[in-house]
Amino acid sequence: MPGQQTTRYIYDSVTAVAGQTNFNLFQTFAGKTDLQSNLTTNKLDSSESMVIKSLFISSNFSQFLTGHMNLNIIVGNQVVLKDFNPAFNASNRGVSFDRLHSGTNLPWLIEVRLLTDIVIPPQVNFKATLELAEGGTLAGENITLGLKGYGTIFSAGSTF
Secondary structure (H helix, E strand, O other): OOOEEEEEEEEEEEEOOOOOOEEEEOOOOOOOOOOOEOOOOOOOOOOOEEEEEEEEEEEOOOOHHHOOEEEEEEEOOEEEEEEEOHHHHOOOOOEOOOOOOEOOOOOOEEEEEEEEEEEEOOOOOEEEEEEEOOOOOOOOOEEEEEEEEEEEEOOOOOOO
């Protein structure tokens, strides 16, 4: 596909209510600012695609990320990442999945480098769900899921 190859980072945030344990990401964009999401729909343009190389999860003030959780990523009608527990990359509890770095001492931040790439093709819906197994969140807590990788974006070339 003609286009410009680039690195890509897409993210979406949700604001929790007290005790919430289930979060739907990349599904609702109405009323969100640029700091809450850099998308307006849950599919890429017809001339865009993306390969996800790593996941980034953050929270503004809770330590819930050190507890067990399930992360699912759905592309089209397929669950491409099912019941993944990224909590082992949180805090300094042991060896990280990718073995490129040790777990961080920051309990509100997780990054996981994927061993298998996830592809988001053009014009295909995608979404993510995050389920907490331990405790819940505080009222007003902001949960952000970022997907990092590379992709192709529309390149006008000499058409202008």
